[in-house]
Amino acid sequence: MTTSTVLVIGGSGFIGKNLVAQLLKEDVQVRSLDLGPSGISDERLSSWSGSFLQQELLNEVMTGVDTVYHLAATAMPREANLNPHRDCLDNVGGTLGVLETALSAGVKRVVFSSSGGTVYGPTEVVPINEDHPTHPINAYGVSKLACEKYLRLYNGRAGKDGPLSTISLRIANPYGLQQNIRKAQGALTTFCARAAVDEAITIWGDGEVQRDFIHVKDVARALCLAGQSEVSGQEINIGSGKGTSLNALIAEIEGVLGHSVKCEYLPARSIDVKRNYLDTSKAKNLLNWQPEVNLRDGIQELLDGFGKKS
Template sequence: MSGSVGQVLVTGGGGFIGTALTRLLLSQGIKVRNLDFVPNDFTAPGLRHFQGSFLDHGLTREAMAGVDCLFHLAATTFTREANQNPARDAQENILGTLQLLDYACEAGVKRVVFCSSGGTVYGPTDLDLIPETAPTNPISAYGISKLACEKYMRLYDASSGSGVGNGALSTVTLRVANPYGAGQNISKAQGALTTFCHRAVRNEPIEIWGDGTVERDYIDVRDVATALLAAARAVKVSGTEINIGSGRGASLNELVSGITAQLGHAPTVTYRAARSFDVPRNILDIAKAKRALDWEPVIGLRAGIANLLADMQSRPEA
C-alpha cells in the first residue's frame, strides 16, 4: 500500500544520490528542502536550499519545520576518512543522526528514510546472495557507524515500543549496494565503475587490485532514487532494513569488458597486488525490496555503463 508524501527534507540533497532523488521527487510534484553545504546544480519550483551541515542545530530545526518525511543521506566522512579517524566519524555521524531523530520527533515528522550501506554493514560472507537476516560484521569504521545508525532507527520507530522519541515516528533503512551513474563526482567516487569509466574516456590506465575477480553489486543511481521514494510511500513498512541493489554481481573484469564493448576498444588495465580488506564477493538479495516496497531495478548494467560513459565524455575535462 502506498501513501502520499508531502513536503520533504533531504540531508545531502546536493550530493550524488541526493540530486537524483531530488529530481525524482520534484517530478512527482513533491516539495523538497535540501540541507547540504552543496546546493543542487539546478533550480526548480518547489525546491529550497538550506546551506550548511545537518550538525547545525538551528539550521536543521529550521529546515525540518513542517516536513512530512526526512531522507537522511548525508554523512561527514567516506570509508577511508572514517577509518583514519573513527572517533570523529562516530561523534559526527552517529550522534549527528541521533540529533536528527530527536528533531524529527519534535517537528512531527512522520517518516525517516535512512540511506545505509549494503556494501559495508555485512562484512565478509560466503553467501551467494546476502539477505537482510545475514550476520552484520563490518570491517570498517564507516560500516560500523552506519550499522549503529540503523539500530537507532529501529529504536526510534514507533513499533519498537522503546518509548524513545514521540512514539509516532516511522523509520525505514535502505542498505544500498554500489551506486553509480551520471553526475557522480569523480573526486569523491567510492565505486570502481565510475573510476574505471572516467579513466577509460581519458585514455588513462585502469588499476585493478588483485586478479579482477572481486564481485560487487552495482546499481544505477536512478534506481536508488525510485527505491528511496518507494520507502517513503510504503506505509505498512516500518522499523526495518531493506537491501537495495541489482540482485546480481559483476566482477571488475566484467566491468572492463562492458566498458570495452561500449567504447569499441579496450582500455589499458594494470593489475596490482590484492588488498587484504577487499571482500571477495558482496551481492545483495533484493527479494524483500520486491515484496515490501513493490520495487525492483529497471536499468541494467549495460545500459547504465553506456549512460555513464556518455556523461563522462560530455564533461569538459574528458
C-alpha cells in the same frame, strides 16, 4: 505521494540530487540541506546551506516537514577508516540528532541511506539477504550499522504529532554521471571516466572481487517508494541482485567501446571483501521495487557522458 513537504539531508550529493529530481516528479514540496547547492532550479525546491550537525539549522529546516531522507555523511569509507572516532562522533551522533529533532518537529517518517556494500562484511552466502550476519570490517560499515540500530530504536517512538516511523535502505554500489569520482568512490563511474580518455584503470587485487552495481536512478526510485511505504522498523537491500567482478566490468566497458582498455593491477586491500551482492526480493515484495537500468545501458550512458562514443 502521501507527504506534503519532504526534507533531503544531503540533497546536493550524488544520490541526493537524483532523489530531489525524482521527488519533484512526484509533485511535492522539497527542502534540501547540504553544504553546497543542488544545481536544481524549481519553485517547489527550497535549499538550506549547512550541515546536519548544526542543531539550530536542523530545527529550522525540519519545521513543517512530513518525511526526512537522511543521506548525508561527513566522511567517505576510506576517510572513516582513517579516523573511526571522528566518524562515530559525526555520523552516529549526528544521526541521533536527526532522530531527536524529527521527534520534536513532528516528522512522521525518516528514511536512512545505509550501505549494503559494507554492513555485512565477509559473506557466507551470496546473494546476501537482510538476515545475513553483519560483521563490517571497516569503520564506515560499523557506523552505518549503528545508525540502523538507532533507527530501529526510534521507530514507533511518540513524537510531537504522533509516532515516528523509520526505515533503512542498504544500498549497494551506486553509479551514474553525477558521481564525484574525486572522492575515491564509484568504481564503475571511475573506470568509465578513465576508459573514455584512454587512461589506465587501477584495480586492487586480481580483479575477481564481485560487487553489486546499481544505477542511481534506480536508487532514487527506491528511496521515494520507501518514503511512501508503511513498512517500518526494517532494513531493506537495494541493489541489482547480481554480482559482477571488476574484470567482468572491464570486459563490459571494452564491449561498449569496441577496443581494449589499459589496466594496472595493484596488491589487494584488507578492507575489501571478496564477494558482495544483494538479494533484493524483500524490496520487491515490500516496496514493489526492482531495478530497471541494466549494466550495459548504464555503461553506455557513462561513456557517452564522459565524451567517448562507442
